[in-house]
Amino acid sequence: MPIDVKDYLKPHVTLSMAERLDLVRRRFADESHIVVDQEAFKKDPDQAILFVCPAQVFKLNEKEGTCIVNFEDCLECGTCQVARRYTTWRNPKGGYGVTYRFG
Amino acid sequence: MSSERFEVVIVGAGLSGIAAALTLARAEVEVLVIERGDFPGAKNLFGGILYSGVLAELVPNFWEEGPVERHIVNRRWAILNEDSQVALDLKSARFDTPPYNNTFTALRSKFDRWFAEQAEQAGAFIINETTVEGLILDGDRVTGVRTGRDDGDVLADCVILAEGANALLSEAAGLRQPMSPTNRVNAVKEILALPPEIIEDRFHLEGNQGAAIEYFGGAVKGMVGSAFIYTNRDSISVGVGCLIDDYLRTKTAPYDLLDEFKAHPAVAPLLRGGVTVEYATKMIPEDAYNDLSDLYAGGVMLVGDCAGLVNPSIHHEGTNLAMASGVFAAEAFLEAREKSDFSAAGLASYRRRLDASWVMKDLAHYRDTVHFLRYNREFVDDYPRLAIEVIRDYFTIDDTPKADVRRRLIRKVRDEVAFFRLVRQLWRARKTLV
Numbered sequence: 001m002p003i004d005v006k007d008y009l010k011p012h013v014t015l016s017m018a019e020r021l022d023l024v025r026r027r028f029a030d031e032s033h034i035v036v037d038q039e040a041f042k043k044d045p046d047q048a049i050l051f052v053c054p055a056q057v058f059k060l061n062e063k064e065g066t067c068i069v070n071f072e073d074c075l076e077c078g079t080c081q082v083a084r085r086y087t088t089w090r091n092p093k094g095g096y097g098v099t100y101r102f103g
Numbered sequence: 104m105s106s107e108r109f110e111v112v113i114v115g116a117g118l119s120g121i122a123a124a125l126t127l128a129r130a131e132v133e134v135l136v137i138e139r140g141d142f143p144g145a146k147n148l149f150g151g152i153l154y155s156g157v158l159a160e161l162v163p164n165f166w167e168e169g170p171v172e173r174h175i176v177n178r179r180w181a182i183l184n185e186d187s188q189v190a191l192d193l194k195s196a197r198f199d200t201p202p203y204n205n206t207f208t209a210l211r212s213k214f215d216r217w218f219a220e221q222a223e224q225a226g227a228f229i230i231n232e233t234t235v236e237g238l239i240l241d242g243d244r245v246t247g248v249r250t251g252r253d254d255g256d257v258l259a260d261c262v263i264l265a266e267g268a269n270a271l272l273s274e275a276a277g278l279r280q281p282m283s284p285t286n287r288v289n290a291v292k293e294i295l296a297l298p299p300e301i302i303e304d305r306f307h308l309e310g311n312q313g314a315a316i317e318y319f320g321g322a323v324k325g326m327v328g329s330a331f332i333y334t335n336r337d338s339i340s341v342g343v344g345c346l347i348d349d350y351l352r353t354k355t356a357p358y359d360l361l362d363e364f365k366a367h368p369a370v371a372p373l374l375r376g377g378v379t380v381e382y383a384t385k386m387i388p389e390d391a392y393n394d395l396s397d398l399y400a401g402g403v404m405l406v407g408d409c410a411g412l413v414n415p416s417i418h419h420e421g422t423n424l425a426m427a428s429g430v431f432a433a434e435a436f437l438e439a440r441e442k443s444d445f446s447a448a449g450l451a452s453y454r455r456r457l458d459a460s461w462v463m464k465d466l467a468h469y470r471d472t473v474h475f476l477r478y479n480r481e482f483v484d485d486y487p488r489l490a491i492e493v494i495r496d497y498f499t500i501d502d503t504p505k506a507d508v509r510r511r512l513i514r515k516v517r518d519e520v521a522f523f524r525l526v527r528q529l530w531r532a533r534k535t536l537v
Contacts, residue, residue, distance in 0.1 A: 003298045003300060003301065005301070007376055008297065008298070008301045008375060008376030008377075009375055009376060010375060010376055011371065011374075011375060012295065012365065012371065012374035012375055012376065012377045012378075012379075013378075013379075014362050014365060014366075014379075015379050015382070017358065019379075020293075020358075020379065020382035021382070023379065023380060023381050023382055024381065024382065024383070046351070046354060048351050048354075051350075051354060051355070051356040052289070052347065052350050052351060052356065052357070054289060054291045054356075054357045054358055054384040055384065056358075075382075075383060075384045076146060076269075077269065077289060077384040077385050077386050078268070078269030078271075078282075078386055079287070079289040079347060079384070079386055081282075082282045082283065082284060082287045082347055082386065083284055083347050083350075083351060089269075089271075090271070091139055091234045091236075091271065092139075092234070093234055093251050094139050094231075094232040094233040094234040094250070094251050094252070095139075095140075095141060095231070095232030095233075097139075097140075097146070098145075098146060099140060099141050099145040099146070099212075100144075100145060100146065100147070100148060100211070100212045100381065100383055101212055101380070101381055102210040102211075102212055102213075102294045102338070102380065102381045102383075103144055103145075103147050103148050103149075103210050103211030103212035103213070103214075103215070103381075103383065
């Protein structure tokens, strides 16, 4: 089928994080493969895992000052644990987690 | 309880692990590859360039059968500031014939699956959906792996760790230096779907030709890292990758950096009409050569990203180093098998093979690159910005006499560059940047 060039002259639309994550097939395990030491998190002045995680897995519970871990959104790069050792990251159980279509 | 036993167990079906498995299987070694994803490639990621010298030796003419996307005939290295781009552009017809400068784009979910099939056809066993949770030790000798499966111990004469940049097993076993924000990059990328005709027209390509553009300086806000656009068959890969320490220092989120890059006036027109079909992220090792461990011990060898085998310079090669290390590990095993000595001494030829090859020669040459850039930030921030401003202003047409423009620009450079510091930096840069 011939393509219509006009379709490809429109600006690229950047997706929200939720839309981006929806593009990656993920099989959810029952248990989190990420554990945050909440006391150490509270003492981190930057609370760095909130912004350094490329999938926004970590959210601040503003009331409690604790870190919510949405491990189902994890794209398995391991950056959180390298950035802050108060995060413990393990490989999800075999067959769980992300499957990239393109990679 | 009886444990399964193989001659070699390889942890991870990426490029290094599969290259090792293929080499071993062809030598009729009983080899098992354990992969935690649904299939080899399911969890594998890279920016997008497959450097294929080693691959061409393993699978001659792989480009005829293997699922590569495009061969790269056009490379561009660009620096950006907020409003402008200055670039060095290389396009060569020499890259348009086999072996295509050993430079291809690929998508790992497809490519690694095919590459693993080559290993399987040669006789390697690959088991998917299985996570290796620990190493089995006898004294200081690795004798097998513990998997997450019930009854899941597998014993081996030798374990090859090909677990990737997030080197959990290697680190826990003390086989490598700890991962840290200064030896790990985080990269994020998006795949944007576009018809081949649009890609070829937009990037001035024909047929299977491809383009690879790397962006520095303001493209990543003066951080140690780069941004990129690579053309696949019917999509383009767009991404950014920076030292984790720089994200932390500047409190920058990787996805925000990517969004800003995509919106740059020199970048946005290349992305028009592209529909995001995947968002992905990985760490990239930038372990300095001096900080590399031996990369082997009794009964175990480290290959690919977990060994830290990535060239951190402007060359940014990883895939070819990964495959070479896999082949060397396989050859070291074969040599050790002749004497039935899988101790550290028996496997020492792995490191000797690496050291004698271009792999370690390159890593040794670029041993200081990351350190140099972290402590000479002018090279990623001030100098690129100044270079753009000087070139932009030099070609700005506003009816100022050219002699006045030249004088003004020379004064600007003198004001902004500490001359002797620059001389000293350039002297050091000869071994870190080029």
